[in-house]
Amino acid sequence: MKGTLDALTLEGVSRTYRRGTRAPASAPALHPLDLTVPRARFLAVMGPSGSGKSTLLQCAAGLDRPTAGTVRIGGTAIGGLGEAKLSRLRRERVGFVFQDHNLVPSLSVAENVALPLLLGGEDPGERPRSGLDAVGLGDRGGDRPAELSGGQRQRVAIARALVTRPEVVFADEPTGALDPATADDVLALLRRAVDADGHAVVMVTHDPAAAAWADEVLFLAEGRVAGRLARPGAAEVGRIMRELGRRAASAAQEVHA
Numbered sequence: 001m002k003g004t005l006d007a008l009t010l011e012g013v014s015r016t017y018r019r020g021t022r023a024p025a026s027a028p029a030l031h032p033l034d035l036t037v038p039r040a041r042f043l044a045v046m047g048p049s050g051s052g053k054s055t056l057l058q059c060a061a062g063l064d065r066p067t068a069g070t071v072r073i074g075g076t077a078i079g080g081l082g083e084a085k086l087s088r089l090r091r092e093r094v095g096f097v098f099q100d101h102n103l104v105p106s107l108s109v110a111e112n113v114a115l116p117l118l119l120g121g122e123d124p125g126e127r128p129r130s131g132l133d134a135v136g137l138g139d140r141g142g143d144r145p146a147e148l149s150g151g152q153r154q155r156v157a158i159a160r161a162l163v164t165r166p167e168v169v170f171a172d173e174p175t176g177a178l179d180p181a182t183a184d185d186v187l188a189l190l191r192r193a194v195d196a197d198g199h200a201v202v203m204v205t206h207d208p209a210a211a212a213w214a215d216e217v218l219f220l221a222e223g224r225v226a227g228r229l230a231r232p233g234a235a236e237v238g239r240i241m242r243e244l245g246r247r248a249a250s251a252a253q254e255v256h257a
Contacts, residue, residue: 005075007168007200008037008060013069015055029055030223032069037168040198042191044211044232046241047220048248053204054172056220060202061094061170062086074167091116095161095169095199097190099176101153103145103160110141113160120164131159135189151182158189162199169193171203175210187213208237219244222251 015030030052037043045053058064060071062078071078073093078086096102103112113131114124132138135155137148145153154174161169171190175183191213193199203214211217212234219227221244229236 006036006072007039007041007074008035008202009070009072010035010060011070011072013056013059013066013071015052015059015064016067028223030059030066033225035060035218037200037202039167039200040194041216042194042201042214043203044214044217045202045204045220046206046211046217046237047226048241048245050222050248051220051226051244052223053220055223057170057172057202057204061096062090088120091120092164093167095164095166097154097157097161097169097171097174099173101145101150101157103153103156105145107144108141109137109143109145109148109156112145112156113141113163115160116164124163127163128159131163132156134162135159149182151178151185154178154182154186155189158186158193162193162197165197166199168200168202171201171205173205174203175205175207180209183207183210206241208232208234208241211237221247 011034012032013030014028014032016028045056047053059066065079073089076089078089081089104115110128110132113128117124117127129138129141132141135158137152137155140148145156148156175186178186187210190201194201205211212232214232217229217232217237218225219240226244227240229240
């Protein structure tokens with residue numbers, strides 16, 4: 001990992017989208033918020049549908065540019081970077097784990113893990129093999145993704161996300177397509193990446209059981225921070241999510257009344 005600063009910092013970050021090509025009005029998907037994620041921290045982001053979870057992740061990861069505010073990966077403000085430098089930063093200093101794995105089917109498992117290094121012109125050396133060993137798949141490097149189970153493919157995705165030793169890993173519903181036992185295996189790997197290796201993990205999830213693996217849960221509602229919960233338990237997270245869901249449904253009814 002690079003540097004000694006916080007892994008991720010958001011200062012006054014907001015994102016507004018136009019309601020339509022002809023409509024002058026705009027819709028704020030994310031109101032201004034501040035957020036700091038230290039190294040060796042596991043943060044879960046939760047909220048009802050349309051609460052701004054995905055927008056927050058995309059802005060924080062440099063996949064979308066905020067309307068206002070500053071995003072820093074480590075000490076680097078990414079807002080002023082051109083596309084080439086931003087792509088390099090994402091490749092070298094950010095890891096991604098998605099629900100659908102995003103593995104390249106024509107490449108072997110080891111080649112998928114090595115891909116971020118190869119795209120950066122680096123010699124992967126033994127890092128893909130050691131990364132697969134770390135997720136329990138050291139003997140599957142020559143296989144294609146189609147030969148693996150869903151849980152195994154997600155473990156490969158985690159190995160790929162960690163191969164560059166990133167400052168922060170963004171996980172978007174990483175267990176959404178997995179059964180509970182397999183989901184626990186994947187979450188244990190993310191937890192170990194935080195505790196043993198000092199990575200920061202920011203995970204968007206709808207599952208209270210998944211959120212309970214995190215150090216803290218950040219709740220969003222209508223693009224605003226609706227609360228935070230340290231040392232979360234699944235029951236308490238579920239209660240808060242049900243309450244946020246009721247509020248969102250009530251607000252939608254008022255809009256359409």
